[in-house]
Amino acid sequence: MxxxxxxxxxxxxxxxxxxxxxxxxxxxxxxxxxxxxxxxxxxxxxxxxxxxxxxxxxxxxxxxxxxxxxxxxxxxxxxxxxxxxxxxxxxxxxxxxxxxxxxxxxxxxxxxxxxxxxxxxxxxxxxxxxxxxxxxxxxxxxxxxALAAARWRAQENARLERGLLPTPLLRDADIEVACGYRPSRAGALLGGDFYDVIETADGDVHAVVGDVSGHGPDEAALGAGLRVGWRTLVMAGHRGADLLRKLEQLLLAERRTPEAFATLVMATFPRGGGLTITRAGHPGVLLRSERRVRLVEPEHGPALGLVPGVGDWPQRPVDHRPEEALVMFTDGLYETRLTGGERLGEQRLTHLADTLGGLPAQEFVDTLIDLSRAEQAAHPEGRAGVLGSGDDVAVLYLQRKADV
The missing domain is CATH 3.40.50.2300 (Response regulator)
Structure with missing residues (x-):
């Protein structure tokens, strides 16, 4: 030139x-x-x-x-x-x-x-x-x-949020619900984490928290599809392993790559009392009372789509006291890395939750997410050097109102 x-x-x-x-x-x-x-x-x-x-x-x-x-x-x-x-x-x-x-x-x-x-x-x-x-x-x-693109992204976020994070569908059940969600980075499109709560005609309350592998709009769309599919199957009367087999078929039909998979945990509060948990490659749950928070990890089956067609997912009753709240979450809540390089982990997360005392449900959820992602450095755990999470976080909190 x-x-x-x-x-x-x-x-x-x-x-x-x-x-x-x-x-x-x-x-x-x-x-x-x-x-x-x-x-x-x-x-x-x-x-x-x-x-x-x-x-x-x-x-x-x-x-x-x-x-x-x-x-x-x-x-x-x-x-x-x-x-x-x-x-x-x-x-x-x-x-x-x-x-x-x-x-x-x-x-x-x-x-x-x-x-x-x-x-x-x-x-x-x-x-x-x-x-x-x-x-x-x-x-x-x-x-x-650039302004038009930002508005478009905001509209896409709103549409994805409606698909991934719906309003709980409760009629008569005495269940208090609190929800929390954080994307992996500020201003990001929603990822593949999702949750839902629905009360069926028999008075039982069903809840799910799930996580699609990866990040981006394709994963978010797949998560929204699984969430809608889960609600539809529950309303149609499917439960436990039968529900998850059909949900896995949906994932196989909708995923963009053969490597995509999803983990999830389902909970059922029967109308007459009690609690059952079904896990598909997903973390356990926290049970919270005024006295303490404990981690519960019932037997589980594989993540959906990981070994297609051969998975089995046991539905297990949990030793659940009436006054205990159920806290379901995705792994972004504890995959946070500390300054030393190790994970925050489920045990530290349980201890962190245990320090929050008698906070109301929504405040408990928000504070737990904030602390796990080092957004409240004044807390002792924050001063220990917690770094930000690189994953999305979804948290679902359920408690029978009569026992609050």
Whole structure:
């Protein structure tokens, strides 16, 4: 690439615009240099002789504005121009046309250029103003696009949240429910963690917390599908291993990669009392009373999709006292790494929960998540050096109201 770089004397380097001129005619290149010198634009000028060289200069970050001759040998036709403008992306483009080619300038603007100038009909101030406004319009367009993208992500988050984190469906059951969720990083799309609570016609209350492997929109969509599938199957009367076999079939049909799997834990509060737990490769649960918090890990089967078609998932009654609340969670709650490199772990998590005393349900959930992710450094566990979690966290808290 032949490059001749000239700067306007006396201009401050820090605020100088970078202009790349793509022009194969040396006389016209000299004209643009003179226009730049005659104006008040704080800019540097890099001259290249082809569209290919201009593309490389832009890719190397050398341009805030590209001044482009429409008759370069390697840029023939408005179709080629439109493709070229897409390739230069964030750089503002001002095209230069001949005296008898104004229509081409308008077509270039319609194809994506910010403005056009007619050779021989431009003065220094006009050139400077055109370049300056072209850069400003490009920046304003990028800001508007970024705002639109942010709004779209917010809308996607809201839609995913409705799918992954629904409102508990309870009618008459005396069950208090508190929920908590944190994505893996601030502002991130929701991951594949999900939960749900539903009361069936017989008065039993069923709950689930699940976690799809991986992060991203595909995992979130799969988690939402599993959550909806779980609620539908429960309402249709499926329970225990039978429910999980059908849920695994749904996962196999919907997953994008053969490596994707999901873990989950289900709980049932029969209307007459008691508690049963079914686990598919998922962590255990916490049982919380006013006196203490204990970790319970009933027998479990494999994660859904890990060994398709051969899994068995026992439904086990749990030694559950009426005054105890059930706390279900995903592994992001205890996979936090300490400063020494070791995990927070289930045992430390249990101790952490045990320090929260008689906090109300929702405050308990929120505080437990915050402490596990080092968001409340004033707590003794926080001072011990807990680092932030790299995984999503979902927590579901259930307790019979009569026993609160």
């Amino acid at each position: 032949t490059v001749v770089q000239r700067r306007v004397a006396g201009q401050a380097q820090a605020t100088r615009l970078r202009i790349v001129l793509a022009e194969d005619d040396p006389a016209d290149a000299l004209l643009v240099e003179e226009l730049l010198a005659d104006g008040d634009l704080d800019a540097s000028l890099t001259w290249v002789r082809s569209a290919a060289d201009a593309r490389r200069a832009v890719a190397e970050g050398a341009a805030d504005c590209l001044v482009l001759d429409l008759h370069l040998p390697d840029l023939a036709g408005i179709g080629a121009l439109a493709e070229f403008l897409r390739e230069v992306g964030v750089t503002a483009v001002v095209v230069m046309t001949g005296l008898d080619d104004r229509a081409a300038g308008l077509a270039a603007v319609q194809a994506g250029a910010q403005d056009y100038l007619v050779k021989g009909k431009v003065e220094g101030e006009w050139f400077a103003r055109t370049v300056r406004y072209a850069v400003q319009r490009k920046q304003a367009g990028q800001a508007a696009a």
